[in-house]
Amino acid sequence: MWPFDEIDRLERRAELDRPAAPARAAVHRLLDDRKPLKDALHGVWLGHPLHPVLVQVTLGSLLSASLVDLVGGRRSVSSGLIATGLLLTPPTVAAGAADWSDSNPDQQRVGVVHAAANGLAVTCYAAALVQRARGRSGRVLSLLGAAISTVGATLGGHLAYHQSLGPNHTDRVRDHAPQEWRPLGRLADLPDGAPVRRDAGEVPVFVLRRGTEVTVLANSCPHLSAPLSDGEVTGSDGDARIVCPWHGSEFSLTDGCVVHGPATAAVPVFAARVVDGGVQARIVESAGAPTL
Ligand code: FES
Known part of the structure; x- marks a missing residue:
């Protein structure tokens, strides 16, 4: 069923290994000698992956901003929510990158597209704030950010629920x-x-x-x-x-x-x-x- 068949196909797109390889190497270079930081980003201290916890607040703030814009709510409320989401983006990305760098090749292929979609969505939200600083509404960019981040979230859901990146594999x-x-x-x-x-x-x-x-x-x-x-x-x-x-x-x-x-x-x-x-x-x- 579309679009999930397409997402399944992403897992086998070997050309995605090309951007994945240097990104994975960079994450390992950054984290492998910093075990306390790496463990913190994975969520070892929490006994649960940290990335999905952070995603709730980050994505929740950004999508809420778009909903406020959609129904014609106060722009200051929407801008505050976008700013909250953007502030939380770096730790959310860092936790996701740590998990992604220690995953299987098929998971990394989907992860590359997941990250690209979310990167584009965050850029839209940041541009919406810039437009507002210049006196414009930024509403279209806010709604575009919501549409793109929904694609990113769908891919994240596929990684977690279909490809089982994150669950406890010994739970049963x-x-x-x-x-x-x-x-x-x-x-x-x-x-x-x-x-x-x-x-x-x-x-x-x-x-x-x-x-x-x-x-x-x-x-x-x-x-x-x-x-x-x-x-x-x-x-x-x-x-x-x-x-x-x-x-x-x-x-x-x-x-x-x-x-x-x-x-x-x-x-x-x-x-x-x-x-x-x-x-x-x-x-x-x-x-x-x-x-x-
Ligand atoms: S650490 Fe990944 S399978 Fe054991």
Whole structure:
């Protein structure tokens, strides 16, 4: 159905990789050595992606301004709303760029067009304010900004709801993971210090043996479902972490919590025990329970 078929096609337009590549490199150059800032922009501190939260206020202000203009409301009200939206645009763009730079190629293609549409919309709103400063109404530009930002918002919705950029990809693990102890094989068969994948019932799990201690987590990264058993273990003792092989999210091996993004949701944790040389695991109802 139009226009969604067209948006689907955007995901496969390889020519969009050309503007995406230098933009992605620039974002990584800016943020990769500034982890606290990068984590803040992803929303690690919030436990939720920050970009959609900021979008509500930014886009809400701009669209409200256009509605005021549409019904012939007071120009000072519309201008105040546009100014609010423009003030909030830089942090909204920064949070979106951070998320976008750690996404898959098909998501980045749609993201490039999403950013271009929103950039054009913001330019229209800024030009409307300039026109008003010169004594003109700026109404047409305000309405044009609303029309273009609706296109940008539709693409943003496609990224979030159709391409799943932002949701917690392990949210349903607890529904399918075993509540009862399930065997994962012999302790002696697990490599010491190197993670492997096993299955707890129907759920793939990350299993790490360190001496006689065994840590079990869901094997999917909450960010975009990378297999965590392919990741690298770093740190030691209470600071030990698994680094996701795709975009570098780091999760505590103690409680599955996010240490560094882009992920903002914790990895589900399993309790583990060794009985007669065999490793067993079952899901832990809430994050934070230690390995048994
Ligand atoms: S899949 Fe992206 S950080 Fe793990």
